Amino acid sequence: MKHKQIFTSAFTIMLVLSLVMFMANQPPASVHAIFLGKNEKNLDIELSPPEPLFYPKKDGYFYPGSPKITENLEVINVGDVPFRICRFNATSNGNIRLADGLEMEILELGKGKGEKPNLLYNGTLSSLTEGMEVNGKSAVPQGKSVALQFTVWMPETAGSEYQGLNMTADIAVTVRFPPAK
Amino acid sequence: MKRTLTAIVLIGIVAMLAGAGTYSYFSDTGTSTGNTFTAGTLDLKVSHSSLGPWTDGVTGTWTLSNMKPGDETPTASVFFKNFGSLASSTTEITCSYTVTEETPQTEADTDPNTDEHPDEMAKHMMITMMFYKNDHVNINGLTGYDSYSGLTKDDWKINDANGDGKISLYELKLDPLINLPSPDTQPNKISQLDMRIKFDENAGNDFQGDAFDLTMIFTLKQ
Numbered sequence: 001m002k003h004k005q006i007f008t009s010a011f012t013i014m015l016v017l018s019l020v021m022f023m024a025n026q027p028p029a030s031v032h033a034i035f036l037g038k039n040e041k042n043l044d045i046e047l048s049p050p051e052p053l054f055y056p057k058k059d060g061y062f063y064p065g066s067p068k069i070t071e072n073l074e075v076i077n078v079g080d081v082p083f084r085i086c087r088f089n090a091t092s093n094g095n096i097r098l099a100d101g102l103e104m105e106i107l108e109l110g111k112g113k114g115e116k117p118n119l120l121y122n123g124t125l126s127s128l129t130e131g132m133e134v135n136g137k138s139a140v141p142q143g144k145s146v147a148l149q150f151t152v153w154m155p156e157t158a159g160s161e162y163q164g165l166n167m168t169a170d171i172a173v174t175v176r177f178p179p180a181k
Numbered sequence: 182m183k184r185t186l187t188a189i190v191l192i193g194i195v196a197m198l199a200g201a202g203t204y205s206y207f208s209d210t211g212t213s214t215g216n217t218f219t220a221g222t223l224d225l226k227v228s229h230s231s232l233g234p235w236t237d238g239v240t241g242t243w244t245l246s247n248m249k250p251g252d253e254t255p256t257a258s259v260f261f262k263n264f265g266s267l268a269s270s271t272t273e274i275t276c277s278y279t280v281t282e283e284t285p286q287t288e289a290d291t292d293p294n295t296d297e298h299p300d301e302m303a304k305h306m307m308i309t310m311m312f313y314k315n316d317h318v319n320i321n322g323l324t325g326y327d328s329y330s331g332l333t334k335d336d337w338k339i340n341d342a343n344g345d346g347k348i349s350l351y352e353l354k355l356d357p358l359i360n361l362p363s364p365d366t367q368p369n370k371i372s373q374l375d376m377r378i379k380f381d382e383n384a385g386n387d388f389q390g391d392a393f394d395l396t397m398i399f400t401l402k403q
Contacts, residue, residue, distance in 0.1 A: 043209045052215040061221025063267055063403055073213055086208065098220055125218075152218065164222040164266075170214045176206040 043177045044079035053150055053171075062102065065156035072109070075173055076145040083175035085136030085146065088121055090128040090172070095165035099126035101158040108137055109147040117149065125152070125169060139179035148173065221267035223401045228260045231371050235262060243378050243395065253309060253379035260373045261364060261399050268365040269401035272372060274313065274322070275357030276350055276397050278303055283390030292387035302388050303351035305381035306395070308339070311348075313361050315372040322358055322376075323348050336360040350378070350395060363401055374399075 053071040060066070077083060085108060092099050102125040107117040118137035121128065140146045150171070154162070226235035229242065243254045263269050280299040283290065295302050311322035319328045325338030339348045340356040364372040374397070 043207055045209050045211045047211040047213055052217065053213055054216040054218060056217055056219040061219055061266055063221045065403070066221075075211065079209070083209070086206075087210075098218060101220070102218055154220065162220045164220060166217070166219045169216045169218065170212050171216060172210050172212040174208050174210040176208045178206060 041080040043081050043083060043175070044077075045083065045173075045175055046076045046078050047173065048074040048076060048145075054152060062098075062152075062154040062162075064154055064158045066154050068151050068153040070149060070151045073148045073150060073173070074145045075140070075148060075175065077140045077142055080142055081177045082139045082141045082179045083177050084139050084179035085120065085134060085148070085173065086176040087131065087133050087174035088128055088171065089131040089174070090125060091170045092125070092129050092167055093169075094167035096126070096129075096167050098162055098165035098167045099129060099169070100124055101154055101162040101165075102126075103153055103155055104128060105149075105151040106134075107149040107151075109149055111138070120148070128171075129169075136175075136179075140175075222265035223263060223267055223269055223403070224265035225261055225269075225399060225401045226264050227399065228262075229258070231260045231373065235264065242397070243376065245378070245380065248380045250305075250380055250384045251382045254377055256310060256375055256377050258373050258375045259397065259399070260371055262371045263363070263365050263401055265401075267403065269363040269403060270366065271359070271402045272313070272361040272363045273357050273359050273400040273402065274353075274361065274374065274397070275400075276353050276395060278306075278350060278354070278396065279394045281392040281394065283392070287390040289386055290389040290391070291385065295387060295391050299393075300351050300354075302384075302391060302393055303354065304343075304349050305384035305388065306350040306393060307379045307381050308348045308350065308353065308376060309379045310375065310377040311339075312375045313337070313358065313372065314375070315362070315364060316367040316369055318362050318367075320361060334360070347381075349381075365401075 053073060054069060059069045075085065088106060104121065104123065104125050105119070106121040108120050109117050120134040120136065121132055136146070138146050226237060227239050228235050229239055239259060242257045242259055245252050245254055261272070278299055280296045280302050282293060282296045286293050292301070308323065313320045313322060317329060320326070320337045321328070322337065322339055324333065325335060326333045327337065336359045339353050339358065341348060342352045342355055364370050378395075
């Protein structure tokens with residue numbers, strides 16, 4: 001009887017601890033509440049511009065060797081704690097075969113003059129749909145931002161199989177706290 | 182019982198530590214939505230008239246029925262136009278061909294297997310006139326000379342591979358015309374090819390009864 005009580009207690013404690021850890025590791029909502037001591041802190045980012053970075057009316061059509069299209073995306077810290085860029089993920093719709101024929105480079109731009117940009121990703125758009133862990137260079141404090149430079153192009157070696165294809169991609173940027181490497 | 186409990190508790194602790202090691206930070210995600218990527222198209226269509234109708238292929242442009250050595254087609258033309266979303270810059274012209282042996286075999290046909298080596302017959306199908314033209318160019322494919330600009334280019338000329346002073350369809354296949362200014366490079370967006378073909382006077386009995394099927398291939402390039 002005594003053993004049964006001990007077993008039940010241990011099982012309950014483990015179940016509660018597991019649930020706590022499970023909830024703590026859930027994907028974040030738009031704002032993530034963090035308790036540091038008695039104070040509640042928020043890990044929260046906004047992206048600027050909120051409009052799509054790439055669209056044909058502005059960029060024209062892609063073709064083998066077409067000009068590279070470069071756009072900047074600002075990741076703004078609107079929370080209370082610093083962050084670091086840690087992951088990219090793209091979700092594609094439409095003729096997603098086109099993602100195999102498009103190359104993408106993502107740079108984290110430096111703050112000061114002469115500061116070298118940090119290469120975060122260089123590969124096909126289709127590889128980005130599998131998600132990519134990256135290591136941002138800057139720890140971005142509260143109220144500051146970091147600029148990401150996205151460049152997309154179709155290599156000269158791309159074949160006719162991509163002609164006329166059209167797709168959309170949502171590009172997700174994930175940041176982490178604590179920002180320490 | 183005590184051992185079982187100890188084991189369960191240990192497994193639980195190890196699992197929690199492993200979990201803590203794997204997920205050691207909090208995260209937040211922002212998404213740039215609706216990014217749209219579109220690849221352009223080149224869509225070459227051809228016609229027997231500059232007024233259309235425009236299709237992906239035309240047939241029977243150069244025809245010689247019951248031909249004999251020395252026979253020549255009249256001048257015939259193919260017009261081409263790009264209906265794609267991208268502008269092209271150059272055109273390439275080449276050809277392919279097949280030979281069909283007659284059935285039953287003619288006794289006088291001294292090569293009953295020309296269909297297995299069609300190049301031999303193509304060497305006797307001579308191009309006697311070939312002009313690629315649009316509003317900006319009038320290029321002689323046999324000399325590479327553009328009478329509008331006064332320029333002569335090797336790319337615009339079929340090389341006389343065997344040096345006999347004649348140009349055959351075999352030589353066009355070997356040495357396509359390349360870098361011709363495409364239909365998109367001038368105002369009316371239409372180019373045309375004028376050509377005449379002659380069955381060589383020196384063609385022998387090897388080709389009696391044989392049918393030569395020519396496919397002209399036009400390609401637009403960016």
